[in-house]
Amino acid sequence: MTSEDVLNEFRGAGALREGHFVLSSGLHSPVFLQKNLVFMDAQRCERLCKALAVKIVAAVGPVDVAISPAVGGIIPGYETARHLAVPSMYVEREDGVFKLRRGFHIEPGQKVVMVEDIVTTGLSSRECIAAIREAGGDVIAAACIVDRSGGRADVGVPLIALATLDVPAYSADALPPELASLPVEDPGSRRLAR
Numbered sequence: 001m002t003s004e005d006v007l008n009e010f011r012g013a014g015a016l017r018e019g020h021f022v023l024s025s026g027l028h029s030p031v032f033l034q035k036n037l038v039f040m041d042a043q044r045c046e047r048l049c050k051a052l053a054v055k056i057v058a059a060v061g062p063v064d065v066a067i068s069p070a071v072g073g074i075i076p077g078y079e080t081a082r083h084l085a086v087p088s089m090y091v092e093r094e095d096g097v098f099k100l101r102r103g104f105h106i107e108p109g110q111k112v113v114m115v116e117d118i119v120t121t122g123l124s125s126r127e128c129i130a131a132i133r134e135a136g137g138d139v140i141a142a143a144c145i146v147d148r149s150g151g152r153a154d155v156g157v158p159l160i161a162l163a164t165l166d167v168p169a170y171s172a173d174a175l176p177p178e179l180a181s182l183p184v185e186d187p188g189s190r191r192l193a194r
Helices: 003-012 035-039 042-060 074-084 123-134
Strands: 016-022 028-033 065-069 088-094 097-100 111-119 138-147 159-164
Touching (some): 003 016, 003 042, 003 159, 035 042, 035 074, 035 111, 035 138, 042 074, 042 111, 042 138, 042 159, 065 074, 074 088, 074 111, 074 138, 088 123, 111 123, 111 159, 123 138
Parallel strands (some): 065 088, 065 111, 111 138
Antiparallel strands (some): 016 028
């Protein structure tokens, strides 16, 4: 599956939006990928995650478990794990820090792929990887449906992306005039009340 194929899945779901958006990272962008509109379609989600699983195995070989950050990574993490034929778990925030909860457990040294939905800066991925390592997992790679950093995000392990895009993102104090003139939408989840 090519990056254009992935974008076509987003287009087909009405999930490729243009305007002025504040991302979960706090950065501003003229493009927003409304991933939940993609993941709510089981067949569309299956196509993407099956292709991601194939790409993971081609890059790093078999893994023992897939772990994702809650909430956005849970659906693609589960579906990718299903195609990898491994257990799926997720970390969630407790006092602001990702942790394995709900009885999830990693055996020491298990080979883990961390599966994300969309990577912009890599912050959530790095936090998730730190939690997996704290729990004893050996994170051999990270994977995502879309890397919108153009390959620049450093997550601390090899990042396997189904699609790599170079979508501009700006800090609030460095907005280009054409973006600053548009009304702001804030669909990002990191600033939701906890």
